[in-house]
Amino acid sequence: MTSDQRTPALLRLLLVLAVGLGLAQAAAAQPATGTEWRLDDFDKTLPPNEVYGKWEGRKFSPTFGSGDRYFFQFSHTAQEHALVLKSGSNNSFSVGLQAAFKVQNWPVLEWEWNIVQLPTGGDVRVKEKDDQAGSVCIVVNPGLTGWFSLCYLFENDGPKDTPITSAKNENARYLILRTAKAGDKTGQWMKEKRNVLEDYKRVFGKAPEHDAIFAVMIDSDNTKSTAEARYRNIILRKS
Numbered sequence: 001m002t003s004d005q006r007t008p009a010l011l012r013l014l015l016v017l018a019v020g021l022g023l024a025q026a027a028a029a030q031p032a033t034g035t036e037w038r039l040d041d042f043d044k045t046l047p048p049n050e051v052y053g054k055w056e057g058r059k060f061s062p063t064f065g066s067g068d069r070y071f072f073q074f075s076h077t078a079q080e081h082a083l084v085l086k087s088g089s090n091n092s093f094s095v096g097l098q099a100a101f102k103v104q105n106w107p108v109l110e111w112e113w114n115i116v117q118l119p120t121g122g123d124v125r126v127k128e129k130d131d132q133a134g135s136v137c138i139v140v141n142p143g144l145t146g147w148f149s150l151c152y153l154f155e156n157d158g159p160k161d162t163p164i165t166s167a168k169n170e171n172a173r174y175l176i177l178r179t180a181k182a183g184d185k186t187g188q189w190m191k192e193k194r195n196v197l198e199d200y201k202r203v204f205g206k207a208p209e210h211d212a213i214f215a216v217m218i219d220s221d222n223t224k225s226t227a228e229a230r231y232r233n234i235i236l237r238k239s
């Protein structure tokens with residue numbers, strides 16, 4: 001099978017995530033009161049590749065074995081609070097939270113990301129280069145079929161804030177927020193705030209009809225390179 005015949009890497013990651021984090025398993029508690037829900041609420045450093053609470057890691061490539069630089073870690077020290085992801089030359093995976101929520105109830109998403117290293121030549125628009133270091137996703141109706149995804153990306157290049165539809169599945173949509181070509185700096189923390197409900201309606205033409213889950217993803221297998229990203233202060237808000 002040629003690279004042009006393969007499902008794009010990010011889309012494949014979403015498929016794996018959807019299977020692994022079905023709503024039937026989603027059981028993490030949402031706050032009973034208040035207007036803020038912090039998702040990265042871990043308070044200790046865990047060993048590499050060990051999940052915290054209702055978070056779950058899902059590996060796509062390679063199917064067996066740890067792969068080159070397959071690494072994620074929940075890090076909480078005096079110097080750093082971050083969810084760290086690193087991928088290598090045959091490596092793609094996601095780390096998602098098994099907690100279903102209605103986008104209409106929690107429409108605003110905030111997070112900070114530090115894209116330490118972009119995959120060499122990665123480009124979501126090109127199937128054989130479909131690698132990302134920074135990818136923040138909302139997956140609606142996760143399961144074997146019928147899911148819809150909106151992912152915010154930090155890319156090497158591409159049109160900012162312009163809806164991009166996967167070449168293989170029209171239910172997967174992307175918005176590029178930052179690019180290295182436009183001068184967005186890697187290796188430093190940047191804060192984002194998006195109205196996911198409005199973005200979802202813009203890219204799909206309607207509001208989500210089912211519950212959603214949150215995930216971050218990374219891959220660098222198509223470009224045979226490496227990537228690294230860090231996330232913190234991941235918060236859902238009611239307004």
